[in-house]
Amino acid sequence: MSKTQGDEEKGIYGDSEPAVQVLPASDGDVHVDVHTKLYDGVQRNMEQRHMQMIALAGTLGTGLFLGSGKAIAHGGPAGALIAYAHVGTIVYCMLMGLGEMAVYAPISGGYIHFAERWLNPCFGFALGWQQVFSGIISLPTEIISASILISFWDTNFTVARQGGYITVLLILAASVNYLGVRWFGESEFIFSMIKISLIVGLIIAGLVVDLGGGPNHDRIGFRYWKNPGAFAEYHFTGNLGKFLGWFTDLLQAAYSYLGMEGIAIAAAEVKNPRVSVTKAIKRIFIRIFLFYIIGMLIIGMLVPYDNDQLLQSTGTAASSPFVLAFNLAGIKVLPSIINAGVLTSAFSAANSGLYGTSRQLYGLAIRGQAPKIFAKTTKTGLPIYALILPTAFMSLSYMALGAGASTALNWLSNLTSLAGFITWTVISLTYLRFKAGVEAQGIDRRQFHFASFWQPFPAYWTIFWGAIVILFNGWEVFTAGSWNASDFVVAYINLPLFAILAGGYWLVKRPKHLKPSELDFVSNIPSDEEVSYEEPPPKNIFQKIGNWLFT
Incomplete structure (x- = not known):
């Protein structure tokens, strides 16, 4: 196969020249149905260290720091631990396939484009717009969560003050993204460092307390695994109740892992992506094992599952099982530190959500699956209009200031939760076609x-x-006396939505479903020379350590 050079086109797609090459060389003739030549205007301004830290802690947030208490209460320490480990295997397997595709084709759109190119254009369209819709709806909830976390320190927290906090958070999140991808990468690098320091510190402190190093010098060990027990019963008694507790934790754990697939979206804007993304994917195992599995093990050792405070939902550090555990041990100084770390996590989620949603919309636009205006980039490679749309929807955060509106926003946010599971499944289906x-x-x-x-x-x-997970995530709706039409819609609305998007695209466009021998592995895929980047030599000991860790 030979390389074909694209013509430079300036204008709405920016000044950058597209790279087109066939990768890798084949032993025989390859039959491909080449895509229309695409002009990708984003630029590779994100450093390798940014990618590595985003992979390690990019979506580490309130799901683990605050929501893990519910997992212990529903499934017990063993049920929660097994659930988090099990979902970790599911996510890791998905990321292995996604990583292979992203390293092969580090281009805009990520897994959305992969589905359009290698699975079916209908699936790419449906997946892309479902992801954009989910991002637009979830962004305000992240801002609201961050504003509530601030109330932990504000003894005179009022609606007016919350409005002020929301305004500040909106401006900060938007500013980071409008300054460009390098600033986004730098901010996420710092936020990830804070989150990693927090979870590692909590794990070490929790282990010390468990071994009797707390103020009360009570050696806990695995006491709570024996009494009240390793598995909790949920809704039913006996083994059925224990199984349902574990299955409910499976869903809770999955929510904590959602967003890890965003690595593929950032691959289009990172330097030396074939090296950066490969290392990021390989280090995912460290994140899953250290943060999620070890974290849940420590929490389950420190707090009995029948403690009523595990199910509290204040939205601040008071809801954290770590805070509860340290309070039981007589340590009172940590709640503010934990709340500050969780606040960082919530803001980071809004920051990265704005980035991811804008790039997904941009990826759809450059392939003709969204209005062309969203494909426009500035000379520095910023997809300006694709960024403006989700930024505008962030103003829905002010709905939190009204009781009825806040309820509506929370309901809409819950509608998007199943989109993550659908995304993982479609990514793996895409990989099978890719292979x-x-x-x-x-x-x-x-x-x-x-x-x-x-x-x-x-x-x-x-x-x-x-x-x-997709089929049974709403199982509680079908238990005796639990039927609720609203809960049923929340649990399953994404399935008909995805089907309508895919079916509508097929009715309008009638795309041809290609055979494996006809799939396009050629167009717009850059060569190694076009995306390689030589890191400057380190000038001091700190840069040497940084190069060893991140490059």
């Missing part, structure tokens, strides 16, 4: 910079459990 395509066209995956192991079994694992 079938490269094999049908005689492309050797062993030549790739990153080829995931044991495929296609990891993809099957994610698809199987993704389908289970």
Whole structure:
């Protein structure tokens, strides 16, 4: 295969020249249905260290710091631990396939474009717009969460003051993104450092307390695994209740992991993406094991699952099981520190959500699946109009100032929760087609910079459990005396929404479903030379350490 050079086009797509190359060389003729040449105006201004820290702690947030208490209460310490470990395997398997595709094609749109190119254009359209819709709706809730966290220190917290906090948070999140991807990467690097320091500190402090190092010198060990027990009963008694407690924790754990797939979106704007993304994907295991699994183990050792305060929902550090555990041990100084760390997490979620939603909308636009205006970039590579739309919807945060409006916003936010599970499943389905395509066209995956192991079994694992979660996430609605039409809609509305988007696109566009031998592995995929980047030599010991850690 040979490289074809695209013509430079200035204008609404910016000044950057598109890169087009066939990767990698094949032993035989490859039949491809080449896409229309795309002009990607974003620029690679994100450093490798930014990508590594986003991978390690980018979506680490309130789901673990605040929501993990509910997991202990519903499933017990063993049920919660097994659930978080199990979902960790599902996410890791999904990321292995996604990482292989993202390293092969580090281009705008990420997994949305992969679905459009290698699975079916209908799926790419439906997935992309569902993700944009989810991002637009969830952004205000992150800002609201951050404003509530500030109330932890404000003894005179009022509606007017919350409005002021929301305004400040909106301006800060928007400013970081409008300054460009380098500023976004730098901010997420700092936020990730804070979150990693917090969770590592909490794990160490929790272990010290468990071993009797707290003010009360009470050695806890695995006492609470024996009394009240390792598994909690949920809704029913006996083994059925314990199973349902574990399954409910499966859903809770999945919410904590959502967003890790965003690495593929950032691949289009990071330097040396084939090296950066490969390292980021390989380090995901460290994040899953250290932060989620060890974190849940420590929490389950410190707090009995029958403690009523595990189910409290203040929205501040008072809801954190870590705070409850340290209070039981007689440590009173940590709540403010934890609240500050969780506030950082909430703001980081809004910051990265704005970035991800704008890039998803941009990726749709450059492929003709969204209005063309959203494909416009500035000379510095900022997709300005794609950023303006989600920024405007962030003003829905002010709905929190009215009781009825706040309820409506929370309901809309819950509607988007299933979108994450659908995304994981579609990514793995896309990978199966990707793998079938490269094999049908005689492309050797062993030549790739990153080829995931044991495929296609990891993809099957994610698809199987993704389908289970999608089908049964609303199981509580069907228990005796629990029927609620609103809860049913919240649990399952995303399925018909996805079907309507995909079906509508097929009715209008009638795209051809390609055979594996016809899939496009050629157009707009940059060569190694076009995306490689030589890191400057370190000038001091700190830069040497940084290079060792992040490059």
